[in-house]
Every structure is written in C-alpha cells, then in structure tokens.
Amino acid sequence: MLFDSSLRRELWRSFIGTLVVLMTVVVTMVLIRILSQATKGALASTDVGLVLSYTVIGQLAVLLALALFVSVVTVLSRMWRDSEMVVWQASGARQFDFIGPLARMAWPVIALLAFTTLVARPWAQNQTEVIKRRFEQRSDMARVAPGQFQASANGKRVFFIDSHSDGQQVGRNVFMVLTADKQEAVITAKEGNLVNEKGLRYLILRQGERTQTDLETGNKTLSRFESARILVGDAPDPTLTTTDVRGLSTPELLMLGDKQATSELVWRFGLIWAAFNMVLAGLSLASGNARRNSSWNLVYALLVFVVYFNLLSLSQSWVAKGKLHWLACLGLLHGGLTIGALLVIWWRDGATLPGRAVKPAPALATPNGGTA
Template sequence: MLFDSTVRRELARTFGATLVVILTIVLTMFLIRTIGQAASGVVAPQDVVLLLGYVALGHLPTMLTLSLFVAIVITLGRMYRDSEMVIWFAGGVGLARFVRPVLRTSWPVLLVIAALLLFVWPWGNRNSLELRQRYEQRSDLSRVTPGVFQTSSDGSRVFFIERDKREGADARNVFIVAQTAETEAVTSARSGRLEREGSDRFLVLERGQRNDVDLKTGEKALSSFETYRVLVDEKRARDAERQPPKAMDTLDLLNDPTRQNQGELAWRFGLLTGAGNMLLLGIGLAAANPRRASNWNLLLALLGFVVYFNLINLSQAWVASGRVGMGAALAGVHGTAFAVALALLWWRDHAAVFSWGRRRGARA
C-alpha cells in the first residue's frame, strides 16, 4: 500500500541519519572518558579501544531506542508541518493507522535491542570488568609508565622509571619514595625486576642506595646495596562468583533470584518493554502545528524519553532495595506508560477527526 511504503521509507531514512548522529556524539563522549581513565591509571592504555567497544555495545540498546523514538517524532512531525496529516485524516486514515507501518519498520530494531540486552550486555560488562581487574591486579612496578611519576595502588609509594623492558618485568633507573606514619624512605637503583616465590612476589633492586628518615626524630640513615629485595603487596584475584549482576547472564539471574539480580532483570526487561512503548509514545507526541515553524514537539518528546528512562533506572533501584517486587515494578512503570501512550493516541486521533468534521460542518 502506498501509505505504508511511504511512511516506512521515510522512517527508515530518518532512523539511519539519527543513529549516525547519536552514535558519533556518544562514542566521542565515551572515548574522552576512557582516555581520561587510562591517563589516571584506571585502565591500561593499550586496552582503550577494546574497552570503548565493550562500553559502546553496552549502551547500544539505549542509543537504538532513542534513535528510533526521535526518528518517529521527526518523521511524523514533518508530515504535520507539511499538512500531509490533514490529507491522510481527510482520507479516513486515523493516527492509530500509523502504528502498523511503524511496527513493521521497527521490529528488526527491537529484535536487535532484545539480543543486546539479554546476551551482549552481560558479556560486554564481564569482559570490561576483567580488563579493569587484570590491570588493577598488576604489580605497582608493572603499572608505572616510563618517564611519569605514579602513585601505587594503596597510595603509600611513588614510582618513577626511566625505561622499562620486557613488558614491565625489568626496569632501569628505578626511583621509589615510600612513606608511612613514622618513616620516609627514598630508594634509587640502577635496575629492578620482579621475582615470584610461591604465592609471594618480590621486587629485586640492584646497585642502588636507600635513604631513611625518621619523621619524629629527624634521624637519617643512608645505605648502599648491591641487591635489595622487598615484598610487593598485590590484590588477590576476585572470586568469579562475586561478579556484579550486570555481568551475569540472563539465565543465571533467573536461576538466582536475589534482590540485586531481580533489579538487574527489571532493568533489562524494562528497557526492552520501554523500547516498544516508545514507539507508541512517539506517534502520539509527534503532533505539531503547521502554522508554527518550531520543534517544541521534539523537545517535549525528548523530555518524555528522559523521564521514562530515569523511571526505568529508578525501578531497578526499587527492586534491588526490596521496596517493590520485579513484577510490580514492571507493571507499574511500563503498564502506566503503555496506558498513557494508548490514551494519547486516542486523544490525538479523535481530536483530529473532530476538528476535521467541525471544519466540514462550518463550510456546509
């Protein structure tokens, strides 16, 4: 049918352009944040691109939902401003008739959103968490960037390395400042390396000197050494079973219905349900006055999206804290949104039909 093909073609074209714009903006923001984390020592610099990919995949369902919602509002809003809606309404096509072409265009996107939320989201979070933990569990010497003063993980030591070799296992011109509540020690060495004995790891320094200062009495002690060994404290690997709910598979969350897991399930299923409700809300919120060249309908629609998305996050917190059950949260938030969308469609549809009928009666 000409009506369906026209709406679907324009909606698909607008969705593609909107998605490109949103992806560009969001990925740029994530890239800046990830580079900042790498500069501050939170993540490894060589993992920036990989971590950015995981983060982008995790937020892709939200970006797809927003792009689809904005595309519907822009497409139908343009039809309102160009008076195309008046022609369709005069031909007996109500606003509810637009639901069919919108759904036929959007169902592949909804399937992608479902796959991303149920499968890709936990996989990306799990891999991202592993990258961060792997970098945090490295020794203090391995985390130092050559030519940069860097603080240890517990904040008690400052390291400086002129040049390192073999992936940070060996180092040259090592400078270490260690401070406790009573003493301060400055150690310098020509070279250093890491050695493991059983479950302990030692930092072995060669050909250097150590200057100890008693902060209470002011006494100083200077000593030289050919070899100096010090135990390096490291964080133990976290138990894999203690991974956060966002990194757990959907089936595992269903098999272990704790409050936190149900909160995560409420968020995943809620965002998927919200994507469907956004289609109906977009059709109802797209109405615009053809006599006013403004985009207030788009601003109002974006405000509605922000409120709805925050309610989804709030429902997750409610379920995780035990205030409401998962079923009640899903029914309350998304059932209300669905009812509002249907009421908005009914009001827009009947208002348009009534307005057109009143104009015909006045002319007669």
Template sequence: MLFDSTLRRDLARTFGATVVVILTIVLTMMLIRTLGMAAGGKAAPQDVVLLLGYTALAHLPTMLALSMFVAIMGTLGRMYRDSEMAIWFASGVSLSRFVRPVLRTTWPVLLVVMLLSLLVWPWVNERSALLKDQFERRSNLSRVTPGQFEASADGNRVFFIERNSPDGTDGRNVFIYGRLKDSESVTTSRTGRVEVEDENRYLRLGDGQRNEIDRKSAERTLSRFDRYDVIVGDRLASPTDDLPPKARSTMALLSKPTPEHLGELAWRLGLILAATNMVLLAIGLASTNPRRASNWNLIFALLTFIVYYNLISLSRAWVSNGKLGMGSALLITHGAALLLAMYLMWRQDAARRLPRRAAAAVT
C-alpha cells in the first residue's frame, strides 16, 4: 500500500541519519571521558579502546530508543508541516492507523534493544568490571613507568625502576622508598620480580640493600640481602565474587531474586518496554500546526523522554530498596506511559471526528 511504503521509507531514512548523529555525539563524549580516566590513572591506557567499546554497547539500547523516538517525531512532524497528514486524515486515515507501519519499521530495532538489554548489557558490564578490577589489582611494580618516580596505591611507598619487562613483572635497578608511622626505609636492588604465592602478591628483590631509620630513636639499620620479599597487594580473590547486579546475567538474577537483583531486572525489562512505549508516544506527540513554525512540541517530547528514563532509574531504586515490587514498578511506570500514548492518539482522532459529525448533522 502506498501509505505504508511511503511512511516506512521516510522513517528508515530518518532513523539512519539520526542514529549516525547521536552515535557520533555520544561516542565523542565517551571518548573524552575515557581518555580523562586514563590520564587520571583510573584506567589503563591500553584499555581505552576496549572501555570505549563496552561503554558504547552498554548505552546502545538507550541511544537506539532515542533515535527511533526522534526519527518518528521528525518524520511525522514534517508530514504535519507539509500538510501531508491533513491529506491522509481527509482520506479517512486515523492517527492510530500509523501504529502498524511504524511498528513494522521499528520491530527489528526493538528486537535489538531487547537482546542488548537482556544479554549484552550484563556482559559488557562484567567485562568492564573485570578490566577495572584487573587495573586495580596491578602490582605496584607494574604501575611504574621506567625512569620515573611513582607512588604506590596506598601512598606509603615510592618506586623507581630503571627498566622493566613488557609484562610489568620484572624490573632491574629497583629503588623503593617506604614510610610508615615510626620509620622510613630505602631499599635498592639489582633485580625485582612479582610473584604470587598462596594468593598473595610479593615483590621479590635480589642482590640489594635496605637502609632503615627509626624516627623516634634515630637508630639506623643497614642490611644487605641476596633475596628480599615485599608484599605489594591485597590477598587475591576471584573477581566474579563481588560483581554488581548489573554485571550478572539475566538468568543469574532470576535464580536469586533478591531486591537488588529484581531492581536490575526491572531496569532491563524497563528498557525494552520503554523503547516500545516511546514509539507510541512519538506518534501522539508529533502533532504540529502547519501555520506556526514552532519546535515546542519537539522540546516537550525530548523532555518527556528524559523524564521517562529517569522514572525507570527511580523505579529500579525503589525495587532495589524493597519499597516496591518489580511487577508493581513495571506496571506503574510503563503502564502509565502506555495509557498516555493511547490517550494522546485517541484525543487527536476524537478532535478530528467532531467537525465531521457536526458537518454531517448540518447537511
């Protein structure tokens, strides 16, 4: 049918352009943020590309939903301004008739949003958590750039290495300055190597000396050693033991329905329901007056999108805190949005039927 094919073609073209623009803007902002984390020592420089990819995938459901929303608003808004909608309405096509071709165009995107929310979202959060955990668990030796003085994570030691191996576990000409509550020490060695024993990480120094001073008594101690072990990290544990709910698979959340897990489930299901509701809301909110060139409806629609997604986050917090059940949160948040979308379409269709009935009564 001409109506369906024309609308679907315009929607697909507008959606493609919108996705490119939104992805470019969001990826640029994410890149700046990720580079800032790497520059601030919160992420490894070699992991910047991976973190950027994981972050982009995590936010892709929201970006796709926003792109669909803007594309529908833009396409239908143009049809209102060009009086195409008036022609279709005069031909007997109601606003609710637009739902079918719009859903036929957007269902692949809605399917992608569902897969991203249920499967990809927990996976990318898990990978990001593991990367950050791996960075935090780095040995003090691997944090040091050859030829530079750098402090340890707790700030009690300063390290200097003349050169080290590519994997950051071996170093030569190691210098360590340590400061405790009542003492200071300077340790130098010809070699240094990071080793793990009994789930503890040690820095094993070889062929060196240690000079220690007691600040209370001013007593100095000089000792030489062939081998000296220094613990350089907390006890190692499985990084999967402390994964947050957002990094756990959907099946894992279902198998252990704690309030925190149910809150995360409400968030994931909410992304899917919100994407569908935003399609319907866009149809109802796209109405414009062709005689007045105003963008207030688009601004109001974007504010609606922001408020809606903030309500999803709020409902997750309510469920996680045990203040509301998951079913109730989904029904209140997304049921209300669905009713609003249906009301907007019904109101516009009813407003157009009244003049026709009045004209029919006169004749």
C-alpha cells in the first residue's frame, strides 16, 4: 500500500509541474504565431483569443502524453539514482510490479487525452476553420481596424480608414496603396464599401483621387473621380468550401471510410495507444546510478518520444496514400512498441530465456559443518 500510494503521489506532482511548464511554452509560441497572422491580415484582431484557445485545445493531447512520459521517466530515474529502487527490489518488488501503480496513475490522464483527441480537438479545429472562413468572407473595410494600417492577404494592397469609421459596412476617409505590374497607385476617397456582383468582389469608392506612378520611369498621373470601382478578387462561394478531416467528428470519419478519414482515425486512436506506450517506455528506459550523476537516460527517453511521434505522423501519411493498411499500421507501430517495452522490462527483471535453467546460488557453510 505504501509502495503504491507514494509512487502515485510523486508521479502526480511531477506530471502537474511538467504540464504547467509545457503549457506555458506552447501558449507563448502559439500566441506569437497567431499575432503574426493577425498582423498579416489572415485573422481579425478580435478573434485572437478564440483562435488561441482552440489551438491550445488541439495541442493538449500531445502535451498530456509528453508530460506523462516525462513524469514517469524523471520519477523512476530519481528512484534509481537515490537507491530507492534498490530498497523496493530488496523488499521483493520487480519491474513488472510498477506497471500497476503507473497504470492507476495514468488512466485518468489517458481518459482525458482520449476525450481531447476524439471530441475536443475536432471541435476546436472546426471552430477555427469557421472563424477563418467568416473572416475571409468579410469585406476589406471590415478587416481594417479604424485608425490602423492593414495589409491585404496577398500583401499587394494596404488599407487605412479613419478612426471615426464603424469598420463594418462603410469606411470613411479611405486610403489605399495598390501595387501590381510595376505600377503603384495611391488612392484616397471620402468613403468606400465592398459589394459582390456576379461572383466578383468590387470596392466602391466615392469622391476621391488616384495618383498612378510607373515604378520604372517614375511618371505620375493624377486623376479625380466621383465614383470608382476596383476589382479586389473573387467573391467567396460557400458551396465550394471544404472542411478539413481534422475538423470532422469521430463518428463522421467512421461513416466516411475513405483513405483520408481512415488516416485521421489512425492518428487519433494511435495517439491514445501511444500515451499508454509512453508509460511502458518510461518504465523500461528509466535507470540511474547512485555513483554517477548523469541524465543521459532522460535524453534517450526524449529521443524515443520524438522518433515515436514522428513515426505516428508518418504512418498517418502512409495510410492516406494507401501504402499501409490501418490495422497493419496500428499493429506494427504501436503494438510493436508495446511488446518491445514489455520485453525490456522482462529483461531488466533478470528473466532468463525459455528452456535455459537458472544456476542455483552456492550454499553457504555453517560453523558446525552444515549448510545454510
């Protein structure tokens, strides 16, 4: 009882600390990337918080698996280094006896990981696509924050509207810089809005002027207009929008059954299996030496994690291309690692090969001539 409770308590402390550190790093990196997309005009500044939340939910499953793996390796390595493992082994505990406490500690984490992978991650991915699609269908005037310069998605147009504009339907005191075919045009107008006609987007400007500059010769042309129409691209067609398989729910993927859907299912179910394999791998890789302060086992463990999850993504690509059946993929990759980890634990317990007898220890002589 003491063996089980003390091990699980230390594992939970290590897991929570590791998860907090990983979440802090990931949230910082994701926030920087999303802010960069918002400054380039790919996202609305008001949607940064939502996209950040959905992205973190999508990354949570991998973070849970990594935190669980690191906690198992660090705790067991410390027990080896502090000779605590030797004490438990002297008390009769084998390496296989650690699987029970590790499984009892890991099952809530694996259950949360399964819910995140099968339910929360597809929902978050779908919500992110909805936000991006909704932003793409908004007018260029609505994308621009009043009082701020904003570049278009292709980088060929720069917009500015007055801070007194509503920024939704009509932009007032519009300033635009257009660059195309070695020509640069600076356009100013009192107001402007965007309309869709026959599958095309037009920006309607009123009461303004246009300064055209030839970038090769430097010649400039000035013109004034009461109303001008500028083609800014194709109107979005909602019937042509496709949903990424990552945004489909698990029942929808099971109903589709094509290669893309199957490959996504292989990744989702494989990630759940991988979390359990990480517990076994952590037990098989953890080791230590009280006379040598070394962390190479942790380096090896992290290397195994990186290689394993790269193979997980690679196997998804193989299934999508039809190079490997999904059952063979799950069996070879995840089943192979499960069997390999169990064999390593069995070997570290000092088990002998089948058919090989164990040589008995020599008897100790007693002072009265008998044997002990």
